[in-house]
Amino acid sequence: MIRLERVTRIHNEGRPNAVTAVDDVSLELPDRRVTVLRGPSGSGKTTLLTLVGCLARPTRGRIWLDDELISALPERFMTEVRRRTFGFIFQRFNLVRGVSALENVMLPAYPAGEPHAALKARAQALLERFHLRDRMHEKAELLSGGEAQRVAIARALINDPAWIIADEPTASLDTSLVERFLAEVRDLAKAGKSIIITSHDPRVWQADVVDRIVTMQDGRIVSVEDVGKAPAAAAGREGSPP
Amino acid sequence: MRRWLGRQLHLVDFTLGALMRRKGRNFMLLTVYTLVIFMLASVMFLGSALRHEAATALKGAPEVTVQNMVMGRHALSPPEWVERLSRIRGARNVHGRLWGYFYDQANGANYTLMVPPPHARDIAVREGETVIGASVARLREVHRTGYLFLLSPAGKLFRLKVARTLPHRSELLSADLVLLSEKDFRTFFNLKPRDGFTDIALAVRNSNEVPTVVNKITRILPGARVITREDVLRTYENVFSWREGIVLAMLAAALVAFAIFAFDKASGLSAEERREIGILKAVGWETSDIIAMKLWEGGIVSAFALVFGVAAAYAHVFLLDAGLLAPVLKGWAVLYPDFSLTPVIDRMQLLTLAFVTVVPFTVATLVPVWKAAITDPDIVMR
Known part of the structure; x- marks a missing residue:
């Protein structure tokens, strides 16, 4: 479980252009659930995701991963937690240009120093699972939107993380590709992954695979709805104070 | 790891x-x-x-060279110095050397004229003949006639048959060299035997003894300049x-x-x-x-x-x-x-x-x- 305790994130703190992106948020994200963060642009969804995924530190407040206080870890250990625990699917997929789909998938595992042959075999298996066997040696920029997204999902899974974080994954996909993405999410959820998705796409938060919807506005949580089979954990301690 | x-x-x-x-x-x-x-x-x-x-x-150069100095300038060494230096224990092959410079006005080049040392049989030169450096041969195009013509300081034209050209491998030191017999050299520069030599060269039996030999020479000939092979190499x-x-x-x-x-x-x-x-x-x-x-x-x-x-x-x-x-x-x-x-x-x-x-x-x-x-x-x- 990931627990956020009165977390605030201010961009450019102390400067005239300071912006409070996340404002005093407390939230619990249970394991093995699909949670959607929704809200209008600028509501703080993506910033909250960066805090949860150890991509940034909160200005104030604390973040716990199970019993480990991860928001106070030194950078090196925070990176280790990020690599070990989270797999990211970015909005524009953020594949490294000029690099093959296969190597893009292998990249997150490089710092672990695993032998090349074993790592390559694992990456190939993942790409085959996402029906990209024939495209694995193609440069990232030559892949279609759907292919790029599947490569991004494969990359997110290469270190076998417990949590998958996806930021607006359907923003640039047509309906059929959105369906395909949701099918992948369903498979990942079945495989026991915990998934957090930011989206303002109704096709995502209305999908049957979603267990929980967290609505944000102006950096605060305005509602937490449990829409799936699993009950909300400690719902009373969640949200932003009025 | x-x-x-x-x-x-x-x-x-x-x-x-x-x-x-x-x-x-x-x-x-x-x-x-x-x-x-x-x-x-x-x-x-x-x-x-x-x-x-x-x-x-420079491996083949003499280990020690002695030069006479007059008023701080290099002058000819008297012939009796050869005899005096030969008496130093440890010194061998003591011989007077004859060499000088010649400016070739026509080509604007300086040559070094030299008599080969007596023990260097491989470059021995007979009267009327010369052995020259590769650069001199190129400059004077000796391959055409086979002769080297030099105008002596006294204005007399010298005609020397080119016996051979020195090999390229020694060209760093021999590029401008013109080797000739002692008689031809003395005639060219109008030098009599009693005038002596340009300098005196000698070898040392035991190379570790070079400083000792140099000390002895300085004592025997206090005004002389003594140059060792190491000095030349260092220069x-x-x-x-x-x-x-x-x-x-x-x-x-x-x-x-x-x-x-x-x-x-x-x-x-x-x-x-x-x-x-x-x-x-x-x-x-x-x-x-x-x-x-x-x-x-x-x-x-x-x-x-x-x-x-x-x-x-x-x-x-x-x-x-x-x-x-x-x-x-x-x-x-x-x-x-x-x-x-x-x-x-x-x-x-x-x-x-x-x-x-x-x-x-x-x-x-x-x-x-x-x-x-x-x-x-x-x-x-x-």
């Missing part, structure tokens, strides 16, 4: 790909870097090859080192300019590179991985520049006779020694070269590399 090694292999693999992805920019850097190393290595190779050449050529070394130093000092400016260029290149990360670093950090790369990757990048560029630069310098100096640097390091003369240099590469020199090029490059790029490595991973989410 295994994990560290595996990590480094992955980093090298990725770095090589990254270098190829930005080949235009890296090719420019590699070209400038290679050029700087090429120039520095050429100067070092040529300097050391010339010193080696001089040392090799050559100093001349080459001085010239080499001047060129290297000039190249230091190029090195500084290159360091600034490298700093500028490393600082100017493109938006694409920043994004790439952001992605790598977001997916789990540490700051140290990014720094290591950038250091590998610098190391690979440095290694290639070093190999290409040193190879090009080797070809330039030892295969193409250092066409770009020869006038500075060999000296200027009408009789330009045209000799092939023996490849001599000192390991220490290569290490120095690597140190003076790779270290400034690495230092110049370190700060920009660190700045790039601390890019926030959340850049990719913005």
